[in-house]
Amino acid sequence: MREKLLVENLVKVFGEDPGRAVRMLESGRSKPEILEETGMTVGVSGVDFTVREGEIFVVMGLSGSGKSTLIRMINRLIDPSSGNIMIDGESITEANDDALRRIRRDKLAMVFQHFALFPHRSVRENVEFGLKTRGIVPRERRARAMEMLEQVGLEAWAEATPGALSGGMQQRVGLARALAVDPEVLLMDEPFSALDPLIRADMQGELLQLQHKLKKTIVFITHDLDEALILGDRIAIMEEGRFVQVGTAEEIVADPASDYVAAFTRDIDRGRVFTAESVMAPAEALDLAQDAPQTALERMERLGRDALYVEEGGTLTGVVRYRDLAAATRINGANLRGQVITDYPTVAADTHLHRMFRLCASGLPVAVLDREGRLAGVAEPDAVFGQLAPRENGGGAPETRMQG
Numbered sequence: 091m092r093e094k095l096l097v098e099n100l101v102k103v104f105g106e107d108p109g110r111a112v113r114m115l116e117s118g119r120s121k122p123e124i125l126e127e128t129g130m131t132v133g134v135s136g137v138d139f140t141v142r143e144g145e146i147f148v149v150m151g152l153s154g155s156g157k158s159t160l161i162r163m164i165n166r167l168i169d170p171s172s173g174n175i176m177i178d179g180e181s182i183t184e185a186n187d188d189a190l191r192r193i194r195r196d197k198l199a200m201v202f203q204h205f206a207l208f209p210h211r212s213v214r215e216n217v218e219f220g221l222k223t224r225g226i227v228p229r230e231r232r233a234r235a236m237e238m239l240e241q242v243g244l245e246a247w248a249e250a251t252p253g254a255l256s257g258g259m260q261q262r263v264g265l266a267r268a269l270a271v272d273p274e275v276l277l278m279d280e281p282f283s284a285l286d287p288l289i290r291a292d293m294q295g296e297l298l299q300l301q302h303k304l305k306k307t308i309v310f311i312t313h314d315l316d317e318a319l320i321l322g323d324r325i326a327i328m329e330e331g332r333f334v335q336v337g338t339a340e341e342i343v344a345d346p347a348s349d350y351v352a353a354f355t356r357d358i359d360r361g362r363v364f365t366a367e368s369v370m371a372p373a374e375a376l377d378l379a380q381d382a383p384q385t386a387l388e389r390m391e392r393l394g395r396d397a398l399y400v401e402e403g404g405t406l407t408g409v410v411r412y413r414d415l416a417a418a419t420r421i422n423g424a425n426l427r428g429q430v431i432t433d434y435p436t437v438a439a440d441t442h443l444h445r446m447f448r449l450c451a452s453g454l455p456v457a458v459l460d461r462e463g464r465l466a467g468v469a470e471p472d473a474v475f476g477q478l479a480p481r482e483n484g485g486g487a488p489e490t491r492m493q494g
């Protein structure tokens with residue numbers, strides 16, 4: 091995928107002499123040391139990352155870790171102290187006023203935590219706002235705004251004022267307003283943090299659905315790891331102005347880079363993060379036409395498996411269990427075919443483990459199928475449940491639900 095945003099060694103220091111603080115950072119001094127010695131606050135401290143086109147890149151961290159400062163530098167609501175930000179290969183940090191105006195107009199839109207709607211204007215007028223400042227004529231503005239309101243399910247509320255709407259609905263208006271200008275990059279600073287948990291879950295689902303259609307490049311800020319795991323194609327964990335880890339949900343939960351990250355991940359629902367693929371072992375399938383029962387038993391013993399799948403001419407036909415086969419071979423004339431169970435559990439490789447519990451109850455290994463329906467591997471029930479148990483870690487527990 092193409093790189094949409096590139097951020098290099100980005101620093102923001104709030105205070106009298108940012109240059110001095112930057113030099114102190116470069117010589118390895120910490121945010122608390124710099125505050126103590128100079129009274130200056132390090133907001134963001136040498137952050138590097140890229141965001142690919144069409145990706146949801148989530149930045150997750152506690153309150154005060156620098157998330158808002160970071161996202162506001164991307165559209166230069168805050169000017170960086172040093173470092174570089176590029177969009178489509180053009181520098182935002184070095185852009186002059188004209189170039190910056192053009193980049194903001196053509197490429198960027200922002201959604202805030204507090205919806206920042208005009209209370210005295212109708213929902214439709216709020217959505218039209220960005221189009222008006224772009225000089226689009228009223229008829230076209232109106233049509234575009236109605237189209238966006240339809241996307242977020244609020245066309246019936248077009249002529250109401252925001253005050254008549256619930257928090258979740260107001261944030262949908264905020265989203266419609268941002269999307270109305272058809273930005274390439276959507277910057278979202280804790281857009282759902284002020285909402286009730288159920289509404290919030292709805293909004294997360296809706297954002298994913300919208301994104302499926304619109305395929306924007308999104309930078310999404312949250313202080314909630316569950317939200318990060320649900321939304322992020324990749325997630326950056328931020329602490330004291332730095333990124334301490336960047337990766338997919340699976341990568342971060344499977345292998346937290348520090349005690350700090352481990353402590354965050356300890357309480358999450360691992361069944362919603364890991365997929366069948368993460369616990370998949372080679373199928374070691376038997377060939378129904380070739381393999382004798384004795385071959386099958388020996389292979390299971392060697393691999394420590396209770397059952398193996400069987401294929402015939404490359405097609406999956408079923409599964410045989412050790413105990414059935416061992417019992418049958420004590421009777422003369424047993425063959426493999428007579429012991430094949432044809433009612434067996436299957437999943438796609440990207441199925442989350444929490445959807446596999448019922449399938450595991452059969453005790454049979456679950457057949458993991460590729461996109462063509464071929465056997466890609468097996469997920470043993472023990473491997474599924476083993477993956478759900480949190481790993482040992484030494485980290486103290488940060489408060490993951492503080493307001494950001």
Ligand SMILES: Nc1ncnc2c1ncn2[C@@H]1O[C@H](COP(=O)(O)OP(=O)(O)O)[C@@H](O)[C@H]1O
Nearest residue numbers: 104131132133152153154155156157158159494
């Ligand atoms: N305008 C400002 N002046 C001084 N310090 C600021 C300013 N804005 C943010 N900070 C400080 O920068 C750090 C990061 O803040 P912020 O980016 O708002 O964090 P977050 O969004 O993760 O809660 C905090 O220590 C905060 O106090």
Ligand SMILES: [Mg+2]
Nearest residue numbers: 157158159494
């Ligand atoms: Mg913030």
